[in-house]
Amino acid sequence: MRFIDETIIHVKAGDGGHGCIAFLREKFRPNGGPCGGDGGKGGDIIFQSDKQLSTLQDLPKNHHYKAKRGEHGKGKNCHGKNGVDFIIKVPPGTIIKDLNTEQIIHDFKKHSESFVIAKGGNGGFGNARFKTKNNVAPKIANNGALGEEFSLSLELKVLADVGLVGFPNAGKSTLISKISNSKPKISDYPFTTLTPNLGIVKYHDYKSFVMADIPGLVEGASKGKGLGSQFLRHIERTKVLVFIIDANSETINDDYNVLKKELLNHKPDLDKLPKLILLSKVDTINDTELNQKNLPNGVKIIKISSITGKNLENAIKSIAYLVES
Numbered sequence: 001m002r003f004i005d006e007t008i009i010h011v012k013a014g015d016g017g018h019g020c021i022a023f024l025r026e027k028f029r030p031n032g033g034p035c036g037g038d039g040g041k042g043g044d045i046i047f048q049s050d051k052q053l054s055t056l057q058d059l060p061k062n063h064h065y066k067a068k069r070g071e072h073g074k075g076k077n078c079h080g081k082n083g084v085d086f087i088i089k090v091p092p093g094t095i096i097k098d099l100n101t102e103q104i105i106h107d108f109k110k111h112s113e114s115f116v117i118a119k120g121g122n123g124g125f126g127n128a129r130f131k132t133k134n135n136v137a138p139k140i141a142n143n144g145a146l147g148e149e150f151s152l153s154l155e156l157k158v159l160a161d162v163g164l165v166g167f168p169n170a171g172k173s174t175l176i177s178k179i180s181n182s183k184p185k186i187s188d189y190p191f192t193t194l195t196p197n198l199g200i201v202k203y204h205d206y207k208s209f210v211m212a213d214i215p216g217l218v219e220g221a222s223k224g225k226g227l228g229s230q231f232l233r234h235i236e237r238t239k240v241l242v243f244i245i246d247a248n249s250e251t252i253n254d255d256y257n258v259l260k261k262e263l264l265n266h267k268p269d270l271d272k273l274p275k276l277i278l279l280s281k282v283d284t285i286n287d288t289e290l291n292q293k294n295l296p297n298g299v300k301i302i303k304i305s306s307i308t309g310k311n312l313e314n315a316i317k318s319i320a321y322l323v324e325s
Helices: 170-179 252-266 267-271 285-292 310-325
Strands: 006-012 045-049 064-066 086-090 093-097 105-108 116-118 149-156 161-167 198-203 208-213 239-247 276-281 301-303
Touching: 006 045, 045 093, 064 086, 086 161, 105 116, 116 149, 116 310, 161 170, 170 198, 170 276, 170 310, 198 310, 208 310, 239 252, 239 310, 252 267, 252 276, 276 310
Parallel strands: 006 064, 045 086, 161 208, 161 239, 239 276, 276 301
Antiparallel strands: 006 149, 045 116, 093 105, 093 149, 198 208
């Protein structure tokens, strides 16, 4: 499945139905008064957030969305039916912008939010509305108003408490599969993760936090290198940054600085977030060799093994503490 986190669409709300010009004609009332009904209101275009969705991948299949127009009014003062609203479902974390002005129109931050992006046009008045003392048989009616129409830019930034970042093959997917309900694809080649995986990590009895496994970054990602450039935006909403670095690396301190630099190049404010380093795959290296390596200063480091489970509970408690702080 291809992950799509931005797309452009065009929306058009339904036009209002036209008012009707009609006169009552009955057997004993050959010259009855005006009875033209009003037109129905056009359908709205409504966005609705749905936590069951995780990508915008369905939207590009149809770049144009149009709601039904209202029915025209009819004789005997029959009003036209309102047009049916058109509902577009998107995952929480979706930002809607006006394509031309780039102004943010709405930001979906939780499940089951609804937002009317384009309002349907009002129905036109039938000639019954125009009857006056001086004009008892008006032959005029209104056309329905046009529905609103916009070109929109949609962008998805996943909502998570914790952002898990690291180079490809650092063990992010394995970790999140062990401590959460997420079941990402895992393999021993780079860029196995092509979509941000969200996992709910439970701790204590009733508490939990959401962790996002961001696809592997490479040096230069903030300038468009590698796949990571597509996903840096997903780290912006997190409360805590967890760096995962392979304990077998000969340049652990440099790895940490490169990862941090790419994040800060993308958004300097990320430096203000609480940070934690997890050294992964410690089951594949002896303690003596690991202790001789140059490790980062000023940030807590926990040595873990997702395979054996070493220190995973300690890691969860430490991350939860930062989330709650």
